[in-house]
Amino acid sequence: xxxxxxxxxxxxxxxxxxxxxxxxxxxxxxxxxxxxxxxxxxxxxxxxxxxxxxxxxxxxxxxxxxxxxxxxxxxxxxxxxxxxxxxxxxxxxxxxxxxxxxxxxxxxxxxxxxxxxxxxxxxxxxxxxxxxxxxxxxxxxxxxxxxxxxxxxxxxxxxxxxxxxxxxxxxxxxxxxxxxxxxxxxxxxxxxxxxxxxxxxxxxxxxxxxxxxxxxxxxxxxxxxxxxxxxxxxxxxxxxxxxxxxxxxxxxxxxxxxxxxxxxxxxxxxxxxxxxxxxxxxxxxxxxxxxxxxxxxxxxxxxxxxxxxxxxxxxxxxxxxxxxxxxxxxxxxxxxxxxxxxxxxxxxxxxxxxxxxxxxxxxxxxxxxx
Amino acid sequence: xxxxxxxxxxxxxxxxxxxxxxxxxxxxxxxxxxxxxxxxxxxxxxxxxxxxxxxxxxxxxxxxxxxxxxxxxxxxxxxxxxxxxxxxxxxxxxxxxxxxxxxxxxxxxxxxxxxxxxxxxxxxxxxxxxxxxxxxxxxxxxxxxxxxxxxxxxxxxxxxxxxxxxxxxxxxxxxxxxxxxxxxxxxxxxxxxxxxxxxxxxxxxxxxxxxxxxxxxxxxxxxxxxxxxxxxxxxxxxxxxxxxxxxxxxxxxxxxxxxxxxxxxxxxxxxxxxxxxxxxxxxxxxxxxxxxxxxxxxxxxxxxxxxxxxxxxxxxxxxxxxxxxxxxxxxxxxxxxxxxxxxxxxxxxxxxxxxxxxxxxxxxxxxxxx
Numbered sequence: 001x002x003x004x005x006x007x008x009x010x011x012x013x014x015x016x017x018x019x020x021x022x023x024x025x026x027x028x029x030x031x032x033x034x035x036x037x038x039x040x041x042x043x044x045x046x047x048x049x050x051x052x053x054x055x056x057x058x059x060x061x062x063x064x065x066x067x068x069x070x071x072x073x074x075x076x077x078x079x080x081x082x083x084x085x086x087x088x089x090x091x092x093x094x095x096x097x098x099x100x101x102x103x104x105x106x107x108x109x110x111x112x113x114x115x116x117x118x119x120x121x122x123x124x125x126x127x128x129x130x131x132x133x134x135x136x137x138x139x140x141x142x143x144x145x146x147x148x149x150x151x152x153x154x155x156x157x158x159x160x161x162x163x164x165x166x167x168x169x170x171x172x173x174x175x176x177x178x179x180x181x182x183x184x185x186x187x188x189x190x191x192x193x194x195x196x197x198x199x200x201x202x203x204x205x206x207x208x209x210x211x212x213x214x215x216x217x218x219x220x221x222x223x224x225x226x227x228x229x230x231x232x233x234x235x236x237x238x239x240x241x242x243x244x245x246x247x248x249x250x251x252x253x254x255x256x257x258x259x260x261x262x263x264x265x266x267x268x269x270x271x272x273x274x275x276x277x278x279x280x281x282x283x284x285x286x287x288x289x290x291x292x293x294x295x296x297x298x299x300x301x302x303x304x305x306x307x308x309x310x311x312x313x314x315x316x317x318x319x320x321x322x323x324x325x326x327x328x329x330x331x332x333x334x335x336x337x338x339x340x341x342x343x344x345x346x347x348x349x350x351x352x353x354x355x356x357x358x359x360x361x362x363x364x365x366x367x368x369x370x
Numbered sequence: 371x372x373x374x375x376x377x378x379x380x381x382x383x384x385x386x387x388x389x390x391x392x393x394x395x396x397x398x399x400x401x402x403x404x405x406x407x408x409x410x411x412x413x414x415x416x417x418x419x420x421x422x423x424x425x426x427x428x429x430x431x432x433x434x435x436x437x438x439x440x441x442x443x444x445x446x447x448x449x450x451x452x453x454x455x456x457x458x459x460x461x462x463x464x465x466x467x468x469x470x471x472x473x474x475x476x477x478x479x480x481x482x483x484x485x486x487x488x489x490x491x492x493x494x495x496x497x498x499x500x501x502x503x504x505x506x507x508x509x510x511x512x513x514x515x516x517x518x519x520x521x522x523x524x525x526x527x528x529x530x531x532x533x534x535x536x537x538x539x540x541x542x543x544x545x546x547x548x549x550x551x552x553x554x555x556x557x558x559x560x561x562x563x564x565x566x567x568x569x570x571x572x573x574x575x576x577x578x579x580x581x582x583x584x585x586x587x588x589x590x591x592x593x594x595x596x597x598x599x600x601x602x603x604x605x606x607x608x609x610x611x612x613x614x615x616x617x618x619x620x621x622x623x624x625x626x627x628x629x630x631x632x633x634x635x636x637x638x639x640x641x642x643x644x645x646x647x648x649x650x651x652x653x654x655x656x657x658x659x660x661x662x663x664x665x666x667x668x669x670x671x672x673x674x675x676x677x678x679x680x681x682x683x684x685x686x687x688x689x690x691x692x693x694x695x696x697x698x699x700x701x702x703x704x705x706x707x708x709x710x711x712x713x714x715x716x717x718x719x720x721x722x723x724x725x726x727x728x729x730x731x732x733x734x735x736x737x738x739x740x
Contacts, residue, residue, distance in 0.1 A: 125534055126531070126532060128535055155467055161466075161497065162463055163495060164498055243499075
């Protein structure tokens with residue numbers, strides 16, 4: 001068992017709250033009790049699962065833990081972005097209060113990024129913080145959202161305005177859990193892995209390109225390996241900049257300046273997050289070319305890779321002025337100019353605050369087909 | 371200015387989130403800008419004040435900051451225990467959202483312990499954590515609640531079930547702000563200072579006894595000095611055990627096992643916190659005598675001191691069985707027997723888990739006059 005578990009180890013993330021293991025593999029839900037022991041987790045488990053999952057998947061997690069003697073309470077929630085709010089959080093608190101959740105107990109999120117944000121925030125704040133375990137069930141959560149300890153809920157006035165940095169004690173990604181994920185969500189998930197390659201690891205990018213067929217069809221070991229390498233990149237970044245105070249973690253925002261603006265201006269209803277980021281990466285890549293940071297060739301390669309994974313690269317019909325304004329409100333919360341993450345080579349990114357608005361405007365015009 | 375400010379320094383608390391200064395003195399609100407600078411605080415200030423304070427006190431804080439160029443937004447709240455809930459928190463979040471509070475801004479609590487708990491939790495969670503400053507306006511908050519980074523709100527099912535450890539960047543206690551505090555609350559506040567002497571510093575206890583007249587009448591420099599020494603004791607304890615994982619911080623619970631039970635069984639409506647703790651200290655002191663840990667003399671001395679400060683030492687009419695049951699539900703959340711903090715000398719405390727229920731019952735019977 002130990003040898004197998006270590007083969008699945010993608011990263012050990014170091015944080016001020018302790019270190020945690022991230023394991024990725026196929027059919028590894030059964031190693032949960034072993035991983036709990038390694039993480040020093042005891043007490044009862046409070047498993048909060050996305051109600052859209054097949055009940056058999058939820059039962060598999062619960063029964064694995066119960067068989068190992070871990071008392072496991074289960075609740076299911078609708079895990080949509082609209083439900084990631086104070087009201088749902090209050091519902092989770094009431095459940096924990098009814099069952100008298102204690103300081104030594106553990107909250108487990110079984111779902112995508114939204115679920116992880118909400119359950120993670122509940123874990124950060126219940127009794128001033130209890131242990132938290134992530135079992136992501138979407139590709140986007142496996143390669144990105146489950147790592148780094150950011151938890152949050154939305155307010156009516158904005159996304160993720162309330163939250164905490166609360167590190168998980170374990171992240172366990174079992175590819176089996178992706179089996180029921182809609183294909184569009186799967187494709188969207190690859191956007192963040194491609195992003196990790198583009199900004200920090202050219203070799204990863206090449207391997208994603210060379211194995212695109214296997215990855216799109218979720219072929220087991222190759223897919224697990226690529227996810228592990230993508231996880232390792234994000235793990236390095238968040239270990240180096242746990243509280244997002246430095247510049248390192250900002251690199252992960254490649255494609256997100258325009259991506260967030262697109263999501264907000266379509267009220268999060270038109271594009272999946274990875275799709276909006278793909279379009280945003282095309283904008284940031286084009287800016288990089290125009291500023292002479294990368295060649296046209298590199299941008300074409302980025303375009304080909306995104307297209308290969310069925311990701312959009314244009315956002316027809318949106319409004320340029322609105323998008324530009326939204327990038328500025330991003331700016332305001334950092335007290336300076338818009339911070340653009342740009343490529344300055346394949347596998348290499350840089351931060352620039354001197355991108356002319358005129359240039360951004362003409363590039364966004366092209367993206368929306370104006 | 372610097373010499374004066376340092377004379378007011380009660381403690382520098384070391385935490386994983388950085389260190390912070392605790393200053394105590396008379397007429398020191400005006401040193402706020404200087405203390406902000408020392409703490410590295412910039413950005414706007416969001417001042418949340420207890421609506422029971424005189425408007426002139428709130429304006430004094432606001433105008434001091436504004437005069438130093440700190441943009442300061444002010445809101446007042448009803449700061450009762452009943453209002454320390456998700457609904458009030460949500461109201462604070464909406465205010466911050468409307469004013470577009472940013473990561474570099476600071477939340478200031480101007481009020482007692484309840485206000486500090488609520489505003490501290492808002493600061494812990496707004497944008498995943500912003501700077502927090504405590505300006506306590508009750509004696510209990512000055513000597514106790516403002517230190518240690520515990521923040522929380524209540525749920526309908528229990529007190530302080532949701533919260534975070536979020537350290538302040540500065541605690542500034544100006545005795546001027548106590549001028550309007552009701553005498554009963556003032557007396558209640560001394561209970562925690564007396565407790566600090568009893569469990570950890572016999573010299574402090576002796577000085578409190580010797581200066582009781584000056585302290586009760588809030589005579590300036592002597593009062594400030596005693597508060598500083600009480601603060602220094604708590605600061606040592608919370609620095610050594612930031613997250614309440616060890617045994618050190620538990621010592622601060624002297625008098626709280628029965629104290630909390632008394633508060634809960636009277637629905638927090640009969641006794642002030644310090645009053646309930648005073649009665650609880652009499653129970654714990656009596657147990658200490660019966661177990662042969664301290665002499666009857668020491669208990670008499672504790673009784674005399676509490677009485678001198680007008681604190682109650684009996685709780686007539688309560689129900690012994692209910693109180694005992696409530697001490698056990700305290701126990702459950704620590705997965706073992708009831709943890710009693712007992713005296714084993716003046717200025718020295720110890721933790722015992724082997725106190726016979728029979729003994730507790732007969733002592734509580736005496737306290738309630740059964």
